[in-house]
Amino acid sequence: MVEEISIEQLDEIVKKTIEALENGKKQIFEIAESARQEWKDLEVKLAELQSKVKEAIEEVERLSLLEKESRYRLMVVSKNFKLYGEDDIKKAYDIARELQIKLALKRENEQYLIAQRTELEMRIRRAREIVERAEYLVTHVAVAMNYLVDALTNISSTIHELQKKEMMGIRIITAQEQERQRLARDIHDGPAQSLSNIVLKCELCEKLLDRDIEKARKQIGELKQLVKSSLQEIRRIIFDLRPMSLDDLGLVPTLQRYVSTFIEDTGIDVALEVYDLDENAVDKVVEVAVFRIVQEALSNIKKHSKATKVHIKMYVKDGFLIARIADNGIGFDKEKVEGQKRADIHEGGFGIYGMKQRAELLKGKLTVQSQEGKGTTVSLQIPINTIEKEG
Ligand SMILES: Nc1ncnc2c1ncn2[C@@H]1O[C@H](COP(=O)(O)OP(=O)(O)OP(=O)(O)O)[C@@H](O)[C@H]1O
Ligand SMILES: [Mg+2]
Structure with a gap:
């Protein structure tokens, strides 16, 4: 058997997994x-750098123009010894030299800025790639997580369902055993007791026959009563087990008989209202199911409801048999009852589940509505034909 603890552990694992995923998603997002x-930030820096590069290029262009001019001047000055003195040459030389150095420095600076720009552009490309990949991941993780969360919650509810079925299996067996015990007790306390009394009375009659014929006659009269009542008891037990009239007379007369016995037995006023019900149209299995369901509903009313009135309404519409069994009793809180049942699976409580199972087996549906202090209503809706028609 799957233990109750393991489902809690599973739930914990599922919770942790989902949390880890959530965390991962958050981190990717960050x-x-x-x-x-x-x-x-890099884009801002790039814009700044861009204008610096532009300035540097312009400066280099300006300087190279100047430097060209200075070289030209130097050439002119040094060719015309007659016009220019040594000082002039030296000055022109110095200017040209200075401009050359400046230009070289500026060129270097320009190269440096361009290299920086290339590097910035690369870093921007990388950052953009990271953003794109992370965004892709975030959406994909979100989708995957939805799947996972669905699947994981399904796993835990499937296991829950299985556990419930398993518990119900145990309950069914327990209920069957209890039912047999009850039958054994019924037969032991009723007919078996009566039969042993009958044997004693027969022996007494045998003895009296020779001595006191009148007394013997009286004893035989009592004997007849005893046999009669035992017969009645046996019939009741048989009827409880499987009403034969269900096969011979059909559902409605059997229900009527059952209801009148119930009224005699409990003093509860039961109104049985049946209409639009052609019994030949209803499958036998369905009749048995409906009878059993009414039987259990009435048994619950007798055992738990403290009701004074019950209304049973039954009809067929659009291929469905509809039945409602409503009592004016104390009602009950379904959640409380469910809770109690879960707490101790061996504790009876098979009735409502059994009714539902019976209905569902025949593709029908059964619901129980109840409210504390407001009575209980069992509603059944079941197809009258269980065998699919061909064609
Ligand atoms: N008509 C009703 N009025 C009041 N309470 C009800 C009624 N029917 C059911 N209950 C409540 O619902 C519980 C579950 O009913 P259910 O038939 O499943 O179990 P049970 O009657 O206790 O046991 P079992 O049917 O196996 O003998 C009952 O114990 C009772 O508390
Ligand atoms: Mg019951």
């Missing part, structure tokens, strides 16, 4: 966020 922030 990564995406910080990558996006970095991307934004």
Whole structure:
């Protein structure tokens, strides 16, 4: 048997798994966020750098023009010894030299800025890739998580269902055993007791026959009564087991008989209202099921309800037999009863479950509505034909 504890552990595992996934999703989300922030910062830096690069290029262009001019001047000055003195040459040389150095420095600076820009562009591309991948992951993890959460919750509810079925199996067996015990007790206390009394009375009659014929006659009269009542008792037990009239007379007369015995037995006022019900149209298995369900509903009313009135309504509509058994008793809180049942699976409580099972086996549906202080209503809806018609 699957133990109750394991489902709690499973629930815990499921919870932890989902939590871990949630966490992972959050982390990916955070990564995406910080990558996006970095991307934004880098874009700002790039814009700044871009204008620096532009400035540097312009500066290099300007300087190279100047430097070209200075070289030209130097050439002119150094070719015209007559026009220019040594000082002039030196000055022109110095200017050209200075401009050359400046230009070289600026070029270097320009190269450095361009390299920086290339690197920035690469970093931006990488950040964008991270953002895109993280976003892709976030959506995919979300989808996968939905699947997983569904599947995991299904697993735990499936196991729950299985456990319930298993417990119900045990309950069914226990209920069957109790039913047999009750029958054995009924026969032991009733007919068996009566039969042993009958044997004693027969022996007494045998003795009296020779001595006192009048007394013997009286004893035989009592004997007849005893046999009669035992017969009645045996018939009742048989009827409880499987009303033969269900096969001979059909559902409605059997119900009528059952209800009148119930009224005699309990003093509860039961109104049986049946209409639009052609018994030939209703399958035998369905009749048996309906009878058993009414039987259990009435037995619950007798055992638990403290009702004074019961209304049973039954009719056929659109291929379904509809039945409602309503009492004006104390009602009950379904959740409380369910809770009690779960707490001790060996504790009776097979009745309502059995009714439901019976109805569902024949593709029908049974619901129990009840409210404390407001009575109970059992509603049944069951197809009158269980065998699918061909064609
Ligand atoms: N008509 C009713 N009025 C009041 N309480 C009811 C009625 N029918 C059922 N109950 C409550 O619901 C519980 C479950 O009913 P159910 O028939 O499943 O079990 P049970 O009658 O206790 O046991 P079993 O039918 O196996 O002998 C009952 O114990 C009772 O508390
Ligand atoms: Mg019951």
